Amino acid sequence: LRNYTGLQAKQLAPVKFGDYVAKPFSQGTGTSKLPGGFTPTERFVRAAYxxxxxxxxxxxxxxxxxxxxxxxxxxxxxxxxxxxxxEPDFTQYVASMCSESKTYYFTSYENNQINSVTLTDEVLENTKEPTTYVVDTVQNIKQLI
Structure with missing residues (x-):
């Protein structure tokens, strides 16, 4: 992260070169050095920022x-x-957990729909057998018209 201390959410300030004032040309200039590759380091820096x-x-x-x-x-x-x-290396699923509500959220690669399972007392007490949940493996697209 020390290599990216110049990252900022605000726009870069104009810089003067002699009589010429170079103004940032668009939104997001404070993030122009944010790495965009898929190495673990680049992905970590993006997530941390x-x-x-x-x-x-x-x-x-x-x-x-x-x-x-x-x-x-x-x-x-x-x-x-x-x-x-x-073989391809890709993100097969995304998951997150809310420790307050005991809810596990996830999506699969094939379907961006966020699914959730709340670990209720009933679910937690049923530890004799694994519980299986059916998840759509086809993209869930909502047709509006």
Whole structure:
């Protein structure tokens, strides 16, 4: 992270070169040095930056939305990274847990719909057999028209 101390959510300030004032040309200039690759280090820096700069959530739903934006910024699409053995390395699922509500949230690679399971007392007491949940493996697209 010490290599990225210049990252900021605010726009870069104009810089004077002699009589010429170079003004930043668009939004997001404070993040122009944010790494965009898929190495663990680059993904960590992106996640750390976003975690520190996202608008704080007021409730669990907003928190999950924030977490999903952060985690989506570091997901690896299938085929973007190929391992030495020729197989793709990709993010197979995204998951997060709210320790207050005991709710586990997740999505699969195939379906961006956020699923959740709340670990109620009933669920936690049923520890004799594993519980299986059916999750759609087809993208859930809501047709509006």
């Amino acid at each position: 976003l975690k520190e700069n996202v608008v704080p959530a007021k409730n669990e739903e907003e928190a999950i939305t924030n977490i999903w934006y952060i985690l989506n910024s570091v997901r690896i699409p299938n085929g973007a990274v190929i391992k030495d053995n020729g």
